[in-house]
Amino acid sequence: MTSEEKNWKSDGVRIIPGDSLDQNTPQSPGMTRAAAINHARVGAQKIWAGTVRIEPNAKTGPHHHGSLESVIYVIRGRARMRWGEHLEYTAEAGPGDFIYIPPYVPHQEINxxxxxxLECVIVRSDQEAVVVNLDIEAVEKPEAVAWIDPIHRSN
Incomplete structure (x- = not known):
């Protein structure tokens, strides 16, 4: 189909109102996920985007998202992330911070x-709604890891 044959009115930009997100998506204990952008809603082919809300002093169950990469953008609150085979590493992010989660990394989000x-926006690298909930015995005192990227190292 060429651009002249496309109906840009129906096949162009889509606005998804924040009060019409779809919570019919895989969930992890302790959090509420809602889809905004996916194939069923807008015809997206390569990404999934939505929101997550974690109540005060709550945490998710340990999980991973298979081969998908995930990006979390913190809107409100303070996210404490734990990750590793026994959730032995931890770091925190606040409003305006981005969190990157590579494929297959066991992790847990904590308010x-x-x-x-805690309110965040999530973007994943594929349409597949993969959530693999894990039964992990967490270590009591996780090791703190500073958010430092290879380009902007601290002095």
């Missing part, structure tokens, strides 16, 4: 605040 919900 580090006791009064306010």
């Amino acid at each position: 580090a605040l006791t009064q306010d919900p």
